[in-house]
Amino acid sequence: QDLVNGMKINTPSPWSRLRQVEKLWNKVGVENEEKKRKKKMFIEDLLLVMETPFKIFLENEIEEARNIEVSLRSEDSRRQKLMTMLEEEHIEIPHSLKLSIPKLAWIRDNVSRLEAKKEAKMK
Numbered sequence: 001q002d003l004v005n006g007m008k009i010n011t012p013s014p015w016s017r018l019r020q021v022e023k024l025w026n027k028v029g030v031e032n033e034e035k036k037r038k039k040k041m042f043i044e045d046l047l048l049v050m051e052t053p054f055k056i057f058l059e060n061e062i063e064e065a066r067n068i069e070v071s072l073r074s075e076d077s078r079r080q081k082l083m084t085m086l087e088e089e090h091i092e093i094p095h096s097l098k099l100s101i102p103k104l105a106w107i108r109d110n111v112s113r114l115e116a117k118k119e120a121k122m123k
Contacts, residue, residue, distance in 0.1 A: 018039065068101060072107065076107050079110050082111065088114070
């Protein structure tokens with residue numbers, strides 16, 4: 001079952017559809033070699049159809065990861081400049097933050113704090 005817009009719909013898998021077709025082949029007497037050939041064609045077509053969305057998904061995920069890394073470097077550079085401008089001690093990213101998304105969140109929190117301090121200083 002798939003969930004579409006909050007509604008459950010029954011969507012047979014390609015494999016259950018293939019089993020239904022195999023039953024029909026058996027009922028009408030399709031020969032084994034012909035069944036194997038048709039089944040092979042079905043699987044090749046199915047894999048081809050599934051491959052394109054997977055490639056698109058993979059490309060999107062790679063692009064998103066790259067964007068996170070670019071943001072991380074950009075925000076950290078901004079943080080470093082603010083610390084220098086405000087004459088604050090340079091704080092390194094905690095070693096416990098090994099993944100990019102938590103690092104980015106930590107850096108953004110620091111940038112927000114430093115920008116608020118900068119604005120208060122300018123008033």
